[in-house]
Every structure is written in structure tokens, then in C-alpha cells.
Amino acid sequence: MAQSIEVRNITLEYPGETGTVLAVDDVSFSVAESEFLCVLGPSGCGKTTILNMLAGFLKPTKGEILIGGKPVGAGQDRGVVFQDFAQLFPWRTARRNVEFGLEMRGVPESERRESSTRFLKLVRLEKFADSFPHQLSGGMQQRVAIARALAYNPAVLLMDEPFAALDAMTRDEMQKQLTEVWQATKKTVVYITHNVAEAVYLADQVLVLAPHPGTVKAELRLDLKRPRDPLSPEFVAAQRDLLGLLQH
Numbered sequence: 001m002a003q004s005i006e007v008r009n010i011t012l013e014y015p016g017e018t019g020t021v022l023a024v025d026d027v028s029f030s031v032a033e034s035e036f037l038c039v040l041g042p043s044g045c046g047k048t049t050i051l052n053m054l055a056g057f058l059k060p061t062k063g064e065i066l067i068g069g070k071p072v073g074a075g076q077d078r079g080v081v082f083q084d085f086a087q088l089f090p091w092r093t094a095r096r097n098v099e100f101g102l103e104m105r106g107v108p109e110s111e112r113r114e115s116s117t118r119f120l121k122l123v124r125l126e127k128f129a130d131s132f133p134h135q136l137s138g139g140m141q142q143r144v145a146i147a148r149a150l151a152y153n154p155a156v157l158l159m160d161e162p163f164a165a166l167d168a169m170t171r172d173e174m175q176k177q178l179t180e181v182w183q184a185t186k187k188t189v190v191y192i193t194h195n196v197a198e199a200v201y202l203a204d205q206v207l208v209l210a211p212h213p214g215t216v217k218a219e220l221r222l223d224l225k226r227p228r229d230p231l232s233p234e235f236v237a238a239q240r241d242l243l244g245l246l247q248h
Contacts, residue, residue, distance in 0.1 A: 002188045003068035003077065003155035005031040005054070010063035012049055023049050025213040026063075031205070034186045038193055038203035040242065046214020047192045051160050054190060055080050067156060079149030083161045085141045088133040094120060094144045095129040101152040119147035122181055139163075139170040143177065150185060157182075159191045163198070175201050179226065196246070200238045201228050208245045218245045 012024040024046040031037045039047050052058040053065060056072050065072040081087075088097050098116040107115075120126045123143035133141055142162050149157060163171045175198060182189055193199050199206050203222055210217040220241060224234055 041209030079154035
């Protein structure tokens with residue numbers, strides 16, 4: 001089951017060479033169950049820091065984060081997909097990468113195989129189940145990473161610019177496939193990006209951050225029908241609105 005997210009006045013400070021560094025300052029937002037949130041902003045605005053706090057990798061200096069009404073801690077209710085292709089285990093096939101979390105949980109082999117088959121099929125890679133990461137393109141590796149994150153059925157999917165290193169055509173195709181996967185699984189998604197068109201294509205809601213320190217500049221809800229047409233007047237207008245928010 002998907003779960004809601006409530007972020008309440010989180011601040012993160014860390015020690016620097018010349019004193020305390022304020023990375024994120026008093027950030028609040030909420031994400032409804034099964035909603036797709038994009039966090040948008042320039043480099044250095046704290047996007048990845050916020051994602052790491054949602055994942056439980058970092059603890060806020062102040063404030064709190066609730067997922068499904070419970071404080072965030074270590075747990076398997078969140079799946080994380082990073083930008084780096086090296087997140088896959090190179091010595092494991094695509095199938096065995098997808099099964100890794102289930103294996104650590106002690107799920108029987110037959111159930112692991114059924115689950116990996118299902119999610120590899122969902123990301124259109126069932127024919128590559130026995131391929132190793134070095135035999136797959138960058139986009140295919142990211143699809144395996146998405147399947148792995150979904151396989152142990154997390155309530156929330158956290159994604160840190162997963163398509164940033166891909167070429168433009170592959171990135172466009174990955175955005176389409178991610179939308180299909182999200183609609184099929186109904187997960188709550190928090191997706192980090194610095195790409196305005198990507199945010200408009202994917203999101204129900206966009207959180208715009210300002211840098212140094214990271215603060216919430218604006219929130220924009222996108223009520224555009226799916227599948228979204230990047231050439232439609234509504235899509236172009238939403239891009240213009242977001243660009244205006246980033247520039248002012």
C-alpha cells in the first residue's frame with residue numbers, strides 16, 4: 001500500500017571548515033498517497049539532502065518526517081533509485097539484482113523468482129533477466145534498478161535524478177516508462193530533478209527550492225491529463241510558470 005508523507009519544518013546543519021553549514025532551512029511539504037512529487041531546483045539547493053532525510057540516511061537537525069503517520073527510521077517501507085549506474089551489483093544478473101532485497105528478507109526462491117519476473121516484465125526487461133549489468137545499456141540498468149526498488153513492495157519510491165546521465169532520447173523514453181510503472185503500482189513517489197520539462201511531464205505536484213540554504217520557494221500543482229504532450233499549450237504554459245518561479 002502507498003503511504004502519505006508529511007515533512008514538518010525540517011532543518012539540517014552540519015559542521016564545515018569555517019563553522020556550521022546550514023544546508024536545508026525550515027522545509028515543509030506533504031505528499032498524498034500514490035501522488036507523484038517532483039522536487040525541482042538548481043544545484044546546491046538541498047534536493048538530494050532532503051531525499052536522504054526521507055530515506056533515513058540523514059537525520060534532520062530540527063523538525064520531523066512522517067511516512068504513513070509514523071516517524072521515519074530505518075526500514076523497508078522506502079525504495080531508493082540513484083543516478084549512478086553503479087548501484088547495481090555487477091556480479092549479479094538483472095534477475096538476481098531485482099531479487100536482492102527479497103533474498104535479504106528471507107523470501108523463498110520460488111516467490112523471489114515470481115516477483116523478479118513480474119517486475120522485470122513491468123519495466124520491459126523480461127528477455128534480459130539473465131544478463132549482467134555490463135551487458136545492458138544505461139537506460140536498461142536504470143530500469144533494473146527501478147524493478148529492484150519495487151520488488152520488495154515499498155510504500156514510497158525515492159528517486160534521485162535517475163535519468164540525468166542518459167541521452168535525451170533515452171531519457172524521454174524512460175520518463176514514459178516510469179509514468180506507466182507508477183500508474184500500474186500506485187506508489188507514492190518523490191523524484192529529484194533540475195529539469196523543468198521532466199518535472200512537468202512526471203509530477204502531480206512540484207516543490208520548487210531556492211538555494212543557500214535550501215528553502216521552499218513555491219509549490220505548484222499540475223492538473224494535466226496523462227499521457228502528457230510536451231508540445232501542447234498546457235504543457236508549455238506549465239513550463240513557463242515553473243521557469244518563472246525559478247528565476248524570481
